[in-house]
Amino acid sequence: MAMPAELRLTQEEPEGPHAPETPPAEPGDRAPKRAVLPGSWQPLGARYHQGPDGRPGTNFAVWAGGAEAVELCLFDEEGHETRHPLREQTFQVWHGHLPDVRPGQRYGYRVHGRWDPWTGARWNPAKLLLDPYARAVDGPFVLHDSAYGHVHGWPEADVADTVRDNRDSARHVPKGVVVHDGDDWLDDRRPKTPWADTVLYELHVKGFTQNLPGVPPELRGTYAGLGHPATLDYLTGLGVTAVELLPVHQFADEEHLQRRGLRNYWGYNSIGYFAPHAAYSASGSRGEQVGEFKRMVRSLHAAGIEVILDVVYNHTAEGGEGGPTWSLRGFDNAGYYRLQPHNRRGYQDFTGCGNSLDAAQPQTLRLITDSLRYWVTEMGVDGFRFDLAATLARTGYDVDMRAPFLGAVFQDPVLSRVKLIAEPWDVGLGGYQVGNFPPLWTEWNDRYRDTVRDFWRGARPDVRDLGYRLAGSSDLYQRAGRRPFASVNYVTAHDGFTLRDLVSYNGKHNQANGEDNRDGTDDNHSWNCGAEGDTESPSINALRRRQLRNLMSTLLLSTGVPMLVAGDEFGRTQGGNNNAYCQDNEVGWVDWSLLDSPEWRPLHDLTARLIRLRRTHPVLRQRAFFSGRPAHPGGVPDLTWFTARGKEMTEADWYEPGATLAMLLSGDDLTERDPCGEPLQDDSFLLILHAHHRATRFTLPGLPWARCYETVVDTASEQQSTPDGRHCPAGEPIVVPGRSLLLLRVCAGEE
Template sequence: MAVPQENGHGDARGALHLLGDDASAEERPAPVPALPGSWQPLGARYHQGPDGRPGTNFALWAGGAEAVELCLFDEDGHETRHQLAEQTFQIWHGHVPGVGPGTRYGFRVHGRWDPWTGARWNPAKLLLDPYARAVDGEFRIHDAVYGHVRGWPEADVADTVRDNRDSARHVPKAVVVHDPDDWADDRRPKTPWADTVLYELHVKGFTMRHPGVPPELRGSYAGLAHPAAIEHLVRLGVTAVELLPVHQFASEEHLQRRGLSNYWGYNSIAWFAPHNGYAATGTRGQQVTEFKRMVRALHAAGIEVILDVVYNHTAEGGEGGPTWSLRGIDNAGHYRLQPHNRRAYADYTGCGNTLDAAQPQVVRLITDSLRYWVTEMGVDGFRFDLAAALARGPHGVDMRGALLATIGQDPVLSRVKLIAEPWDLGPDGYQVGNFPPLWTEWNDRYRDTVRDFWRGAQPDVRELGYRLAGSSDLYQRGGRRPYASVNFVTAHDGFTLRDLVSYNSKHNEANGEDNRDGTNDNRSWNCGAEGETDAAEVTGLRRRQLRNLAATLLLSTGVPMLLAGDEFGRTQGGNNNAYCQDNETSWLDWSLRDDPAWAPLFALTSRLIRLRREHPVLRQRFFFSGRPAHPGGLRDLTWFTPRGVEMTEADWYAPSQTLAMYLSGGALAERDARGEVVSDDSFLLILHAHHRPLSFTLPGRPWAERYEVVLDTAQESGLSDARHPAGTTLTLPGRSLLLLRSVAPA
């Protein structure tokens, strides 16, 4: 069935092709030529054509292709092909009169089949437009969607035997979208970075079990836009939602075969299209309007929308993966290939492939996508998954590389919030602290330090001091500010906050990988029992640890990020890699918010956010200097030992599980609109992670005359109205945190 053919290079290996049952393009009617149209913009744009008739212009970059066919599909799935005969600057384009919004389409791209040189063109495969603004249908695994013959026994040619079976019946279609919304009635919140509180949530999981959201809207963009969902965000006090991926994505084959799906969505395939699985109103373009309405509703509540975006790889996977889009458009023009074996991919992502962000056409694809989401979809910023992979050039990670440089000078993108996950899986991929100005970063050093401190695994307090004060050791270079550090204790990837204090080990059996998946480096402590328990001593300690962790996060300098549901004790049953659990394991259980055991945690979290908003000393815009703002004043930051005296160099190196920091509100390096220095209250924050009680002497003059307790995590509510004269020796219970307001001498 397979016959060797010349590959155009005289290579003795030949190129192998399969003559499939669905027949090749030669048996179909010749495609109808499209009108020339325009090479700009890329994608499908509905407009008035050059002949005055309405229609749609199609444009596709396919640098090394020999021919491109546009394929239109009617309501019955019948396919009509149009030859895109015009090519300008490697962009194939054409205008088809009469084609309007809602029309489904795809491309077939002709060219050489020579995997050994990275050429994987196969016109039998219907390809999704990378610029598609909407996608109709699901990505289901079928042998016909692979460009090569599956199951070829010889490993040296396993992915090189071309499969000529038509894939059109088995793949989703792009949709022509026309939505002229100009956002004239939208008011973006534009919260400064220093005032930002991030809230990471999953569009579907946030509302799937929300009793206040109508059942038909749960799990959708419309569900997140519902007043009942937004009411929680407003009550909590967060300023921005960071949405797990909403670009159209697909589930990996190994998940589909186990009856699971990629719930998190870190497997993108169309970077302009809102994921159609989150649309309650339809998938023929309605998802675009629904997404925009969601953004408007959040903006009206004063909440920014930040997207978690995955440009580092695509759902096509490694060389053995399906041919859904870029692989069939121009494989070598989009992906990083091994320099000495261009049949194979350079995989810096752990997902089989890596997008080559050093190539001009890839830079354009990514930046066009980003601008589209800002200007036409209304979003306010982006968190870039595995961002180090996007900074890779020919010689490794380069922070002056093409993509980062382009974003940094772009008049649209340079004005929005940019967050890097500052690592990938390749050599020198760990880049925490190295991204340029304009960028903030997920600070995993903060996460690990705070987890270790509260479980008693830190030998001293040096690392904790840096993390509490904004991580100047990582971010002070290059003119960056403390808000370059996105502080977090938990995120979608790993334990929830409740599970962090309930499990020593991961419990991922439901994922179907024999508990091998997910990290073993959890830095968690179960407080004496593994998993759920009725033991009052254990459950009481766990709730206190949750209060300690939440308070530490929200009282640290930097930008705090909360994981949705942590504020009321969400659990995943110990699963620290719930990426494939589209069920009650991952969906928020809203009954917990009003549960007497967990409602105090929600009240405490919202109170801490409000406290942070009311006091600029708790959300510093500049790094601490250790100096007073004016002669005779207090230094902006002072560290104390339990004896109530200032720490010395030796104290930082001494074994200790207690640290106290005094934040001087009179030493803020801020000015108001009139140029006057801003002042605030001063606070003393004491963190004590040892299991035994501790005697702590409150510092006296000049720092305070007396102190008022603002927060005491030893109390279930966290509330206390205690007042203490300076110099008082307090007894701090084991594993507790105390925040006190300083009352200055008269």
């Protein structure tokens, strides 16, 4: 195939490994060059410090395996670039110390080497690269063809990504920023909430505070807004113990979104694993975002709330072979990414995002673990939720629970002590791994999500699976010494319908995403209660609110770790969009006006009361799996299942068609201990779940379980701020309304 003359230069190779052909300097690139001292090969990144002679400076160190030359590029306030060759190389780390380079200095790298995509070599010194260890990032990723290592838009598909582009990308990519880390965290008091006592609250930094009353307008949508007293008052009033933040690593918008005028709102497109996303900073992007993030963490800790980060180490924003060259691809494409074994031009993609990081490679593993330790030790966070964690456990094609990444975390003295949550699947063959992660790990339990959704919409033939989910999913987690808190129970998450939309829509409505409603799952396990979307029908709206009370109550009364999604507790809606990843607007933001609505405020009050109940009663947050046996001779079993007739369930009862299940949790001699080591005692509770649309008669279990019961929660009632306190004698039938849940406390005697 003949190549147009205007593109022929893009195929030229550097003349030699030590005299590479670099792009022409920018006009005005005439700043005097500093003398580059040898410096140190570790730690990686840009580290500002005082030298032994008292002279300040910054040590730069970056890994670029297989590269032939590396240039450090400094940028002044006008954007003029000065290049400094790094001539020292130790263990494939290129390094140098520059005196008088101070915090706030913007920088990047140019890396020289072979251009041979067919073997995975994609070095291109025309592309300014972001330091993988940059602790702050300044400037946007601009949609421009020069950001691609190859000629973007080359019409021949068979060579589309193989024609090298020598245009300079510096004007169109952000720069790293030198940051001074001098924080010792001595004034911080981490909450350190035990797993069994944890209530997770998933939120988006921007979307949660963008319209939050009480937060000053200039702080809304920022780290400072999340750490504001108005935000803390709400979170502590609700009673959650940990916030799980959607990605805050520096991320970029995909090309297809930029072309449609949209943005990657959720942030699952990371490009800087050490840098807080600059757009969430109210104070600036020249390193100020780092201090602002730390102050936010301190404020949350002072309020007794842990900070969990949702992290995306499974892929990067560089995408597949047709994607831009922003960072890792330009340092060593084959050293960071999983390439096809028989065609090194292409990528293995277990994520659906074009590429997959290869956590089995030593340098990639170091990048991930260094990043994790940094966020714990220097940024103060308390744990991580790993997006598509199965990808990190792959060796070759297979998921292996003995993979280097899992082993590294297990033995790490820092990471083994924080909260670790796996999203235990990816999109590759064999990627579904729910229940298989090793001890130390908890998991998002989608079996819980689907079972609870199906039960309350009447789509379960029996109650077998529901029993497992209510009691901590022992079928998934009891082996290998794991505990009930290995199960992170959730009914909704950021990905999918909100709780209100779950009971308002049968199908997704994602037209605003610009993909002809093709994106997002079709497997929602939802029921619209008789009308699609908003309706004026009082009966349908009343049923929806009752279903919300049922779902929220089930979640917070189940054994395991509950996770709520911000706004679900007062009826937040996305208008039926179940994939609002690109909706940085009112669709994706929390609508706080709902909290003042008499229609939705009762759901918030019920949620807060259920969280208080859970905190007050250890029997509702078990630390060990139920045994089904008495805690002491003459006692009742720690867990007993009942039919609607008030009789203990037999094996056959579990297989009978039905929509009613009851469980009695005994508070007699719990596994939890008081400060003196003595077993704690608690109240006993009877939980009744009835999903049929018709009411049923339920006979309350009598002796030896109880003489009397007191109503604590009744989802058939609209008002849930306080319990009604009704007393019911044991052994007598009660009427359980259709589609309702009852929580009854065993009381001392008859009324």
